[in-house]
């Protein structure tokens with residue numbers, strides 16, 4: 001399987017919930033935007049810029065509260081949020097949303113900040129899996145967008161200056177080049193977030209086995225104490 005069509009098969013209920021949630025949002029995006037990829041990108045990127053910041057903030061406070069190292073997660077998540085914000089800034093120049101569309105974007109942002117924050121507090125693992133699946137969809141959407149640009153169904157145009165500066169692109173770059181680098185970013189976020197969910201899985205398994213070991217040790221100590229009492 002090549003990097004663009006990577007898909008993580010759901011392994012348990014948390015994965016199925018994450019995939020179901022993603023498919024539902026994909027259905028909404030397909031219904032509202034169809035092939036208006038520029039507008040679709042604006043709304044999706046406005047939502048995509050939320051998880052990194054929300055998760056980074058929550059882990060930051062957890063790290064302060066528990067006085068525990070974050071293992072570099074906060075920096076990675078904040079960089080993801082910054083990168084997604086630049087995707088949004090780029091597509092604002094392409095789609096030039098009207099004031100009504102801007103209001104819809106604001107509402108989408110508000111709803112998603114609350115929803116994602118809630119999901120993160122309930123299940124950090126599911127929250128990262130959701131972003132992993134979101135990014136799989138983002139890679140697919142940008143591949144379709146690129147296809148429309150390459151076949152001339154959507155007219156190509158010069159890359160916005162903000163994108164040329166941010167990704168260090170050649171000055172004559174076009175929208176096609178921008179879509180390609182954004183798609184690479186999305187593939188990176190996909191792998192990072194799926195990996196975070198897997199790391200949480202491994203940690204949970206380790207904690208469980210440590211607890212079982214502790215319980216067994218306690219039981220052995222109890223049994224030997226009882227034995228000693230009986231003998232005396």
Ligand SMILES: [Fe+2]
Pocket residue numbers: 045048083084087138186
């Ligand atoms: Fe993005």
Ligand SMILES: [Fe+2]
Pocket residue numbers: 048084135138185186189
């Ligand atoms: Fe992304």
